[in-house]
Amino acid sequence: MNASNIKLLTQPQQNLGDGYLQFKLDRSTTAVLLVNFTQEVVVLPLEAITSIPNTSELILGLMNWRNKIIWVVDLPKMLGFDSQFDRKRQYNIIVIRHEAETIGLMVPEIKGTVRFDSGNIQSAQNQTSHLVPYLNGCICYEDELSLVLNVRAILKYSFVREK
Secondary structure, eight states, X not given: OOGGGXXXXXXXXXXXXXXXXXXXXXXXXXXXXXXXXXEEEEEEEGGGSBOOTTSOTTEEEEEEETTEEEEEEEHHHHTTSOOOXXXXXXXXXXXXXXXXXXXXXXXXXXXXXXXXXXXXXXXOTTSOTTTGGGEEEEEEETTEEEEEEOHHHHHHHHHTOOO
């Protein structure tokens, strides 16, 4: 068989949308982060986070991530939700990175990954005013409203945190 006789059947690829990591902030609130900023999701025992005295109540402590020490932030508490960490024996940590900044975000539950068209994100103006600076908007996905978090704003807040 001659290579010139081979015909490849190509179909245009469907745009399935952008990938997002979906997780819970509390029992009734779901949020998503663009997976491009997500480095890894890890489940760690309580002892793997070293608490640091005299830091913000939002900071759970430090963790070793791939031989690098990073801060771990209580994301629900940072966004004004009830903290879930004190009732757990282990943490769900989302390690996010943008440019040179890397932090861990503790969340109560990881739901998985989803895909949707970012063009369908709606304005966040109807949300609680303290949340708006940390949101790119909201998306209704499979009959559930999810907050679309702004990674840059979360990182900026985390690194300019009050001590």
